[in-house]
Amino acid sequence: MTDIKDDRRYTKDHEWAQAKDGEILIGITAYAVEQLGDITLVNIDVSAGDTVEAGKGFGTVESVKTLADLFAPIGGKITRINDKLEDEPELVNDDCYGDAWMVAIEGDEAAIADLLDPSDYEKFLSEQD
């Protein structure tokens, strides 16, 4: 059973968004990690201060076999990117809902409510494969 956390919202691109301490953290889900396998490279194409639009790509996650684009689940201003992933991409395999967040955004927290809630995401996953 794929791990889904109750404390955040999800997208059909298998990303999560969580409002925390005045910013919105973005990451990829356990399902995405399972599909990718061993993560070997995280490329964040934006820097702190950049503005991202909802649905636009902001980087890629690569595994041995393949790569996946990262899309901003909501728009806003990038406040931080997770530098640790540059040297430790394997963190994504170990802790995709925690230490391996990708970017932090300053944006409209209300927009998170428009994303999939955990049960909708679980239902969406059950329709995959």
Add this chain to the structure above:
Amino acid sequence: MADETLAETPLHAEHVALGGRMVPFAGYEMPVQYSGVKQEHLAVRTAAGLFDVSHMGEMELTGAAAGEVIDALITNNAGKLVDGQAVYTCACNQKGTILDDLIVYRLAAERWLVVCNASNRDKMVPHFRTAAEKAGVAFDDASDRTALIALQGPKALAVAAESGDDGKALSDLGPFRLAETTLFGVKVIAARTGYTGEDGVEIFCANDDAVALWRAILKAGEAHGLEPAGLAARDTLRLEARLSLYGNDIDETTNPIEAGLGWTVKLKKPTPFLGQEAIRAIKAEGVSRKLVGFEMVGRGIARQGYPILDGDGNEVGVCTSGSPGPTVGKNIGLGYVPVAMAEVGTRITVDCRGRKVDAEVVKTPFYKRA
């Protein structure tokens, strides 16, 4: 998940039971990985791995002229083989480009086996069948009743030896030698060949015996660190060893000379062969590009199809294979570049979906076993 158009090997249920993630590959549903590609890769490099490669095509040619029929369709010299010996070769078309890469086995003077890529079976079977029938040689496509299991790694022969004397005897075979023998009670053809850069054996058996053999080898291998390994590890292992993958590094638009497979072309062998004159001309004229190995210097992973650029940003070549190399610890790749840029140490740029990443041409294989 099940796709009705996909074929299954006799080991399909074993893969599912082992937790293998099944994906479509060359018309078959095959395990891409079990525990994880890195772990499987490292198991093969340090202990042993077991691969189901039953999707490969097996063609049997039987008759007095079988060896000559094969020799006329391949670039390497089948005429030099003795009983129980195999050779890696290209099969080319009239233009001298590559129809497939094969292993040809001489079981006996009048009994030969040719193993082709699964993706090329529909092309190679009629190719060999037509030539065989013309020469009065019996031809049989044995692919659908033959399983192929690859046992690879430094402990591979020790695992085989658990079978008893027949298994132990495999250690005395030289590279590319084979034995018709019994392993774990199953009648097999075992050959000292592989696609990983490690020592090992590839074992043919009847479909009906495949599950028993697979389980027996896995059990015998427990004490040796043997793990089942999937297609993803097979790909990273072969890339580190710079073994070509048909459809990536070689195909009908590439010739053996530019692909670095000139050593498989024996222009002076006694039997004239398909593509001989074209390859002779290619050699005389010189090739314009070469398949080289490269290491990423910057942060990026090259993938098949990514453009290769020169120092001025001009597109001059293409990446044909690329991935992280778990043993070499670097992101590596193969690609075609102009001859002038093929020297070891040459700086190239790989266009990773718009991200320009520096790379350097390096000596291959990337990995060579001690």
